Amino acid sequence: MLLNLSTTYLFVVYPFLQSRVLCDTVLPFLLYLSSLLFFTFHNPFSSPFSLMTPRMQQDIPSYVLILFFLLIPTSLVSPLYDGPLYDFTAYTECKEKPEEPLYGGGVLKSEQQSPPAVQDNIVSSYVVNNIYVPSLVLHNLTQGTLYTFSAWVRVKGSSSAMIRATLETEKETYDCIGTVSAKLGCWSFLKGGFVLNWSSNLSIIFFQNADGKDINIEVASPSLQPFSKQQWEINQQYMINTKRKRAVTIHVSDNNGRRLQGASICIEQISxxxxxxxxxxxTILGNVPYQNWFVKRFNAAVFENELKWYATEPDEGKVNYTISDQMLQFVRTKNIVARGHNIFWEDPKYNPPWVLNLTGPQLQSAVNSRIQSLMSQYRNEFIHWDVSNEMLHFDFYEQRLGSDATLHFFETAHESDPLSTLFMNDFNVVETCSDVNSTVDAYISRIRELRRNGIFMDGIGLEGHFTIPNPPLIRAILDKLATLGLPIWLTEVDISKTIDTDSQGDYLEQVLREGFSHPSVNGIMLWTAYHPNGCYQMCLTDKNFKNLAAGDVVDKLLQEWKTGRVEGVTDVHGSYSFHGFLGEYTVTVNYGNRTTHSTFSLSRGQETEHFTITLSSNS
Incomplete structure (x- = not known):
């Protein structure tokens, strides 16, 4: 039977799929058929349509079937999927020479491939505000295509400069598709991307100093790689399957270690x-419908405002943690982990009014009291602390307490709560590259500064307040941040209220899929706290806790990113295999009149995870 299926695939299906047009429609069907056959092999009585022969279960063990069906998708990705595989490569160190272009240059392939050409024949000049800048002329860009863009940049006439890549088409200008902090005497890597709203016959990418000043800019190894929407989704799914899931084999044996064939297995993911x-x-306190809706979906929470200094000490010396204590008690009882947001906020608008008038020594005393009070109240309660919120944009405390104020905050927070991961947290890092205060290189530079000074800053917080997301740019920025080897969190994701609710759902799905499919993102938090008079930017439900479009997206993805109920029978080797999302599982095994229950945990790893369950004689 297995040979017949393989022969059919090689000589009938495979040649048929060499047509790229047919691949787009047949590929999903084949993947579905593969899944159908897989579960049919493992559970012959679950469907009236059974491809099992009477002796197949004995002749073909489960691991052979798993290998067969894993090889089908592999072959589909290789000879059948002839599109590009996304390149996560990124560099944050300045190099003596530029590297080769990603994707061999993509649609910008140059005849001069080695060594990388500097100012080669695809780079020309363009006049912006009476300044000549390097540019790339592009032809026939298509609407809806996702373009990843990269280049190496060097400057002359200045020790460093923030260089911005801008795209101009016949109909519109995309102010920023990527930035890099370029330096004198070495090459820096710019990575970004864009999606066009309209097709363009003639477009120009040009590089300019973000502050508008004239500067000599050199460009090398440019690359522009297009992905269709389907290609992008295939790449996302590949990363999810390899980084968010893992292969598992469960072995069932008796007290003597003898493997048991034909044992029934039922597996369910519980977390x-x-x-x-x-x-x-x-507003969640005492609101049972809100609580039920929330607990059914989420395994993490963050308090919107209730931990902030202006909430816990609105008047000097009158500290009150009543509300935050009650909220913490709620998440505790529901086994939901919580982030601590925040200890300090660098924006003066969001500090207690009485703090704004304090002198240096008075402010230092108040700061010390705030840290001591907050951290002693909540030591070991929060998995993260946002220590100095939005420090790329504001510097209220450093202006008044000196340039080492932030260092002091992080040091004291770590000493007070050493088990909590300390985060920077800021906006417009991943949402756009137009904000010169919070470019990806500015964020990286600040992290490195803190770490050079011995600070235990172990988390990267990206707020994620989007208007219209730019998926290639999001991924490029995550790639560069990932080079630091720190956990990345999207901490406050929402879509602007200027967008209609249906489109909010569409854009939210784009952002969530980008985050979940990137291997360096460890968690995602939505900024969607419910208020009767409306949410900050985006609500997931109406006042009756019926889903809006964004809530439907959340439910769809939560279901998609969870292993459904798995049932099967152990093979001749007493084993059963499946592929599941990382997390906690329960497994029930029945053999004859014996039943046992067990649990296991799947964590990230490349190799197959093996678990052995022993059925005792009195189970």
Whole structure:
């Protein structure tokens, strides 16, 4: 039977799929058929349509079937999927020479491939505000295609400069498709991307100093690689399958170690390793419908405002943790982990009014009291602390307490709560590259500064307040941040209220899929705390806790990113295999009149995880 299926695939299906047009429609069907055959092999009585022969279960063990069906998708990705595989490569160190272009240059392939050409024949000049800048002329860009863009950049006439890549088409200008902090005497890597709203016959990418000043800019190894929407989704799914899931083999044996063929197995996922949650507000207290809706979906929470200094000490010396204590008690009882947001906020608008008038020594005393009070109240309660919120944009405390104020905050927070991961947290890092205060290189530079000074800053917080997401840019920025080897969290994701609710759902799905499919993202938090008069930017439900479009997206993805109920029978080797999302599982095994229950945990890893379950004679 297995030979017949393989022969059919090689001589009938495979040649048929060499047509690229047919691949787009037949590929999903084949993947579905593969799944159908797989479960039919493992559970011959679950469907009236059974491809099992009477002796197949004895002749073909489960691991052979698993290999067969794993090889089908592999072959589909290789000879049948002839599209590009996304390149996660990124560099944050300045190099003496530029590297080769990603994707061999993509649609910008140059005849001069080795060594990388500097100012080669695809780079020309363009005039912006009476300044000549390097540019790339592009032809026939298509609407809806996702373009990943990269280049190496060097400057002359200045020690460093923030260089921005801008795209101009016949109809519109995309102010920023990527940035890099370029330096004198070495090459820096710019990575970004864009999606066009309209097709363009003639477009120009040009590089300019972000502050508008004239500077000599050199460009090398440019690359522009297009992905269709389907190709992008295939790449996302590949990363999810390899980084968010793992192969498992369960072995069933008796007290003597003898493997048991024909044991019935039922597996259910009871929790997820990936943390996905939302902000909550005091409005959840005593609100049973809100609580039920939230707990059914999320395994993580963050308090919207209730831990902030202006909430816990609105008047000097009058500290009150009543509301935050009640919210913490709620998440505790529901086994939901929580992030601590935040200890300090660098924006003066969001500090207690009485703090704004304090002198240096008075402010230092107040700061010390704030840390001591907050951290002693909540030591070991929060998995993260956002220590100095939005420090790329604001510097209220450093202006008043000196340039080492932030270092002091992180040092004291670590000493007070050493088990909590300390985060930077800021906006417009991943949402756009137009904000010169919070470019990806500016974020990386600040992290390195803190670490050089011995600071225990172990988490990267990206707020994620989007208007219209740019998926290639999101991924490029995550790639560069990932080079630091720190956990990345999307901490406050929402879509602007200027967008209609249906489109909010569409855009939210784009952002969530980008985050979940990137191997360096460890968690996602939505900024969707419910208030009767409306949410900050985006609500998941109406006042009756019926889903809006964004809520439907959340439910769809939560279901998609969870292993469904798995049932099967152990093979001749007493084994049963499946592929599941990372997290906690229960497994029930029945053999004759014996039943046993067990649990196991799947964590990230490349190799197959093996678990052995022993059925005792009195189980």
């Amino acid at each position: 997820k390793e990936f943390l996905f949650g939302s902000a909550i507000a005091h």
